[in-house]
Amino acid sequence: MVFDRYEEAYQALVEYMRFYNERRIHSSILDLPPHEFYKKAQTEALIIKEIRV
Template identity: 90%
Template sequence: AFDSYEEAYQAVMEYMKFYNERRIHSSILDLPPHEFYKKAQTES
């Protein structure tokens, strides 16, 4: 449990950042989005 709303909010924001930016995605070659983006930029 969290001691405050701010603590809970921060935990959710950190997880959302992980989920959207660092977690591997099977739909983009099992890469995190930032790596897929860099790879796509160098291949174009």
């Protein structure tokens, strides 16, 4: 993707970060988006899955 202006690139990055943190599920944290995992971890003792490298 090619951007004509800095603002376009910045907006695309902000949108991706929002997707990654708010909607994309992460298998290593109970198949939850990071923000949901964080909220849940504040009130529950969560055990995350084994992290494989």
